[in-house]
Amino acid sequence: MYDVAIVGAGVTGCFIAKELSKYDLRVIVFEKKMAMGLDQTKGCSGIIHAFQLPFRSLKGKLCLEGNAMMDEESRELGFAFKRVGLLLIATNPITKLALPFLKWWFSKYVAVKEVTKEEILRMEPNITEKVRGGLFFPSGGVVNPVEMTYTAYRFAKENGVEFRFNCKVKDIKRRPNSFILKTVCGEYESKYVINCAGLYADEIARMIGYDLTITPGKGSHIVFNERGFSNHIIAALPLKPDRRTKGGGALISIDGKAIWGPNLVDVENKEDTSVKREEIEGLKEKFGKLFKRLPKDVIAYYAGVRSIAGRDFVINQPVRNFINVAGIQSPGLTAAPAIAKRVVRMLAASGLELRRKEKIVKPKFTRIRELSEEDIEKLVDQNPDYGKIVCLCNLVSRAEILEVARDFPSFDAVKHITRAGMDCNKCHADIIVLMQRERNKVVKDSAGSELIW
């Protein structure tokens, strides 16, 4: 009998697992994909939002709370996080006139300052001369969402949480004091169930008779290989072209590449991550206007699918000891640590006894690109594989690739967690061959996506 079963190992599921791993509990996580964070999490923009409107909504509150927790989470778990700041720019006389009012209004909730045209051009030399002024929110930041999720997974795992990958939950039956989860990898009994199934949270909720509809909303991005083209998260005022999205921005990745997006396109299919020509042109037109030129070197187009359940997050307990954490669209990544705390409080309120463990393990991650020459030297002494670079663009060693590949024979997991092969295709064959030799199996992200036949 488990104390808590979590359905879904995206960023929310993994952060809840991480938080619960600090207590004396038996916790298990089910994930239908090959690894954690490969669905909605991988497809998101990697932005730690400064705020989410409306401020009084649940997602608005959890966004501010999660944002404030992010430095500590990043230190505790070991993922990279940079507070690069959000810059909202005014490009016409009306939005320019509104700046003092907007500043006053925003400053009730979040740190903000007004910036002049000259200041903006100093911060962002590539921005159009048409800029008239703007607002700067220093708390906005960026992460690698898959890395963030992976570090939470590792923390949870090393502190005793069990994970079942490639393990879809087929049905859930209610017992008087527990639930039976029927999965493709067997039956499990648990006192509490947390539904973090993302796009499929509606299917899981229906298993216990709760009616929930998740609508898929696709968001496409363009990734440029030019680092330093822009240095902040940039969006133009006014902010609300659509009630359901912030409308994207000229973003940057954790390693400084320009990312433009996301848009919002209604799709029929929850798996539809196809990027269409008109979307690319739309993004280029929308954000191209904000700059003097386009960034150089398109390296990728990608889309993620948001799980939308109305306008807000749905975090509730429709039946005793079953908690929905559904409709976690933007700013879910930012809110994840705050959602995890909230869910733990809900569990405690429902009678789950929380006894903090005496000893909590902090997993260590080695990324040679962040180390000094002396430290690399010491490391190579212990394990020569750290001296064998596979990806030159992002300086990733054979040892780092094998560490992830041992958990997941997924090329996407290795690529997104280590960043090997993210900038060009030069090392892809080496990674695939290395993984094939090590695991005798290599897929892109799930069964049916084998890379080697």
Next chain:
Amino acid sequence: MVAVDYVVIGAGYAGLKCAEILMDKGFKTMVFDMRESGGEIGVFSKLSDFSSKYEKYIEEVEELKKDIPVDIGTVIKSKPVIVNSGNGLKRFEAKKVLLCTGATDVAPAKLNVLGKRVAGIYTLETALRLISENSKIGSKVLIAAKEDRIVELAESQFYRLGYEVELSELRGDISVIGKERVEGVEIGGETYTCDALVVYGGRNPFNPLKLRGTPVGNIVTCTYDYSKVEENVKNFLSKI
């Protein structure tokens, strides 16, 4: 810190060739490669069609591999030269650094490969490297590429290895169809059924760490045509 006249980064055709001449002329020269001596030619020589077409270069590289000592390690800085290898970091002071790091294929996105990012989409380079390691990447391959001798070579190579192969030009958008892996591709209104898509639209210089030095060989010519690489190397060496 060891002082040398030349550090050559990359032990492919250009690197080995330069090292040979420099050593003959009495310059103290060191050659580094992050993978193994022989470079791309060495890898592709395992493919029969490739090896018969480029026999001359393959033989030359094989000979050079015997004569030229190559240290396996990744040069992470060029001034001074710092090499990360399985035996730790090594430092060298070089009078000159030659960048013989070669080229890499243009990314699929840049060639307008759109649609879902599923398994089975490869650059020509990745596909050739995989099949030269005896890895099977599918059964029915569509090669969407600009006209180039390497594309004909790849076509016959795939065919010889038992793949069904189709060719298409690169025109407009390449839309990938498929759920988990490539099931088909649409190019210019025409639909192809395949389980692997290989794209080629040219190459870029490969020097991601932006090392400083004199570029020689395929980092300049950016091709699969080794006669062009040979010409560039000859040109460079004639000026030494």
